[in-house]
Amino acid sequence: MSKVPENLSESLDKNINSICPFSIGENSSQNHCAHYVSHMMNYQLGGVTCKNFTWDDKQKDGEGATLRVDDVFKNSSQTGVLSAKPATITECLIFVTLASNISSIGGKLVMGNHPRKHIGILTEGNVWNYSNTNNKVVCDSLSAFKAKFSNAYKTNGTTVEFYYGRFL
Numbered sequence: 001m002s003k004v005p006e007n008l009s010e011s012l013d014k015n016i017n018s019i020c021p022f023s024i025g026e027n028s029s030q031n032h033c034a035h036y037v038s039h040m041m042n043y044q045l046g047g048v049t050c051k052n053f054t055w056d057d058k059q060k061d062g063e064g065a066t067l068r069v070d071d072v073f074k075n076s077s078q079t080g081v082l083s084a085k086p087a088t089i090t091e092c093l094i095f096v097t098l099a100s101n102i103s104s105i106g107g108k109l110v111m112g113n114h115p116r117k118h119i120g121i122l123t124e125g126n127v128w129n130y131s132n133t134n135n136k137v138v139c140d141s142l143s144a145f146k147a148k149f150s151n152a153y154k155t156n157g158t159t160v161e162f163y164y165g166r167f168l
Contacts, residue, residue: 003167004091004123005040011137016130019137022050022057022064028135033118034072036130036137037093038065040121043168047071069095069119073111076165080109085164092164094122094142096149099159109163116153120145122164 016032017025019039024030035050037043043066044051051057051064066072073079073095082094097117103110111117120129120140127145131138140148146162153160 002091002123003041004121008040008121008123008128009139011036011040011128012139014137015135020050020065021062022053022060024050024053024057024067030067031115031132033120033130033132034069035065035067037119037121037128038067038072040128041167043072043075045071045075045168068113069097069117070111070113072119072168073109073163073165075168077168078166079163082162082164089164089166091121091123092166094120094127094145095163095165096146096153096160097163098153099161102161102163118149 011019016036019025019036044064045066048067049064050067051062072093076093085092095117097111098114101112101114101117103112118129120127122142125142127140127142129138129140150160
């Protein structure tokens with residue numbers, strides 16, 4: 001049974017402010033990739049959420065969503081390099097960051113807090129993610145997603161790496 005929300009396609013081209021009822025959704029200078037994925041997947045993990053971002057937000061009704069890519073990554077029960085993803089995993093979270101932002105502690109991969117990191121939902125060969133550049137939800141083919149972030153994150157002396165994570 002798929003864990004991908006049935007209404008995923010309804011989010012295409014939407015700004016985060018039409019998905020999130022809290023004040024951070026109005027702030028286009030924030031990184032909203034984990035925020036978007038967390039709203040779509042109903043992730044309210046320990047750490048910062050859109051509901052606890054401000055005092056006023058805490059007073060509002062509704063559930064918050066996790067804001068940080070590394071918080072989602074660390075809560076996934078299975079993570080690994082995307083190229084080593086088992087064929088049996090056909091839907092999952094997809095992460096991109098610099099290889100130097102990932103370490104292994106006790107056999108588990110841990111993502112650091114480097115600003116070059118992004119998350120999306122991989123399903124049917126496409127990656128649903130929030131474009132912070134265009135301030136809207138996009139759906140990229142896996143190859144386009146990889147090319148886009150390889151180009152955006154690559155600098156001299158760095159390696160851009162893609163990871164998968166099981167849905168929470």
